[in-house]
Amino acid sequence: MEGSSIHEKEAEITGNNEVYIDPVAEKRLIRKLDLMLSPMMVLIFLVAYLDRANIGNAAIAGMNEDLKLTGNKLNVAVTLFYVTYIAFEVPASLALKKARPSRLIPFFIISWSAVIIGAAFIKNYASLLATRLLLGAFESGLFPCLTLYLSTFYQPLEQARRVSYLFVASALSGGLGGLLAFGLTNLHGASGLAGWRWLFLVEGIISIVVGIATIFLLPDNFETAWWLNEDEKTIMRARHENARLYQGKSTTTDALDRSEVKLAFRDPKVWLNSACQFCANTCSFGFSTFLPVIIRGFGYSSIRTQLLTVPVYIWASVVYITVSFASDHFNRRAFFMVPMALITATGYALMLGLPMTSTGVLYFATFVTATGIYCVVGLNVTWIINSNAGYFKRATAIGLQQTIGNSAGIMAGQIYRIKNSEGRYVIGHAVSLTTITLAACGYATMYFLLRRLNRKREAMSIEERVREIDSGKMGDRHPDFRYVL
Template identity: 85%
Template sequence: MTTPTHDEKAMEGSINEKDAQLGAIEEIHIDPVAEKKLIRKLDLILSPMMVLIFLVAYLDRANIGNAAIAGMNEDLNLTGNRLNVAVTLFYVTYIAFEVPASVMLKKLRPSRLIPFFIIGWSAVIIGAAFIQNYASLLATRLLLGAFESGLFPCLTLYLSMYYKPLEQARRVSYLFVASALSGAFGGLLAYGLTNLHGSNGLAGWRWLFLVEGVISMLVGIATIFLLPDNFETAWWLNEEEKILLRNRHENERIYQGQSMTADAMDKSEVKLAFRDPKVWLNSFCQFCANTCSFGFSTFLPVIIRGFGFSSVRTQLLTVPVYIWASAVYLTVAFFSDYFNRRAFFMVPLALITSIGYAMMLGVPMSSTGVLYFATFVTATGIYCCVGLNVTWIINSNAGYFKRATAIGLQQTIGNSAGIMAGQIYRITNDDGRYVIGHAVSITAITTAACGYALMYILLRKLNRRREAMSIDERIREIDSGKLGDRHPDFRYTL
């Protein structure tokens, strides 16, 4: 038997030392049956709360389109581009507070900040039922944007406290399904409530604002009592389930390259988000997709009425379009999580949406059925692209405050598209076709498809570079303080 030399012993000791450094933290074993049961419980209790909150938010935001064709334009003398200005001003205040709201969510407590948002905008919508002039409409839209500004980044960040990155696409998809369903629900409400025109001296569109505002107010009040700050204070989780969630977070911390901070505000993580080119690319893609999303969801009733349908029938015709968009998104989000892929779905769906816009641009206005079908084609990819891109930025940033800043930055840049979307849908010719709106939208969604492809290429390159690292290179990266998504063990979702 050969006795190891001094050099061989030294080499063996060096290897063992490196292995110890790389594997010092072992993954905690989790019972898959218990974990599956926990996820089911989260989906039955937490997700419906998030969906309901987001549904009433979009309901109150987009009802201006339904109100416009139900008599509001005539009652408030919204001539020229006044409706477009009112839509645009919502996003001026909407984009101003998104980053601060997401970064301060933990400090201000979700159980207080989120209900504050809901109750605030509900009061504004109720007040909007009694406005008498154009100036009052502008004031309500500015206030509505301010109160709704931080909701989405806060909700997505809140969901990331409970779900692992690979579980988040489907849960974030529920929020965008809620936004699509709000269009369907809003169309049905508009159809029913506008028939109350003249009851108690209120026009139909005023009833629409009043009833939807009251619904939102009730949701906001309920949220105060039902929404916990985190899973540690969740009244509907037992101690075993809280321990399981702690272990899941610890394993995820290991998987994500030891995410940097959890509680204390870390300015370095905020700076990292602003310096990350991937965050800016993702945000630019969100701007492009949101140009379509905001224009489509706000002006769909106006677009369909332009095909030659009556105002009352138009309210009902918006409903199937939103139901179709919801069904497609739920299906795509499921498979996106199942295969752990984002760009694979986003690029082709963006191109399908561009075909829908091309149809609305090129099909003769006399072909009413084909034009209505085109709205389904257009809706197919809009919500999928917007929603999966939000999930993508969550998956691509580790470190609580880096992720929070990235989400807030993405939403700020993405939602600034609303300023443009509110201005592009104007009738530019005698046949009622919205040429500028459709042309800008087809350009935006095609550009977004290119951006998604570029993001895929960049992230795949980073993953391959890390997979090719030697043990010495990994140790040097760790010793240099590269944590979070910069850690050599972190892998980006493609």
């Protein structure tokens, strides 16, 4: 009797219960998912980053003078955004299923859009601080909710490419922001509004239109997706059923599974991943917010600086989407993340070491710096999705990673506060160089840790696997779960 029980368990853990899916039909389905979901995700994230980072463009377009932002006032305003931004990420990701994506995500977009429109009419420093605090609160839940939402449609090995679209959107928003800043700041004086006020007003209106459209276009899940037919929904159910073989019951329940929440908080891999995200985000936030200020420090005019930011972001977008495709194709994360982090470190070293008279080479160094920033940040998000199974463990892990990672914005807002007599931001570049190097070390550590766990599970006997299953280990603790390296 015991022997037959072990035989049944063996059948279970070797995947014999998987539902067969026609690969041709599945490929068509994935193409359709990409066609319908990806443009919405990109557009949402694009306007989010436009509204978040436009303070850098506004600063060199006259806002500093109009609001009398002397000393470190601009840096404080940038920092305060992240104070509220990090506060609500875990609660938002846990609330997504109950609150429904089609309601919660549009609520975030419309709310922060209203704040940005209001920012076009602020009169003093206190009002600027208030808008940044509100903007951070309403944008806080967007990224963990979007990544968690995508994980309910795509399988783990399909996710890096899809999450990459979000970060490509963030990179493109820098380029688009530069173009918008160039055009809208030339409206200076029209209808009595300064150019930087037009920048906030127009970008806020664009965002609110996107938010309203999202109400009607974003489905809660594949079952309510109006653009999927019944055959396609059947394939989606089969894909989810296959994924659930080793992910536990919580992938389908609406009730909050507190045990999975606790597992995420107790998992050292989640904390290591989050620490790496903090290091990488220090560079990402500092670079994306202060790039116009950095380039202007090389000696370019304000107007020319707005345009010179555009090619840097386009380059970063092309590199990242290429790397993310390769990461999914080869089913590898650390193999790409460590080299990309070191390339970015080289860029910071160039900006630290080159003489300020080498204007063209310094500008080239911003391309080197941008090469790896979005790659490591985006692939690390995908990595934590891949490494945590069970809906609420994954939701908690994403929220925790983003909370810790985005707290880097508090530091990033301050490190580019002081430049030396040559106009070089030594503290900002030095801190960024240090943190991206630490991130590379963290990614390598994560790789060796996960490889060790995979090898340990591969060496298990059938009896050991049965004991693990009988003890209730599911999700990423299941003996047949394999981590992406």
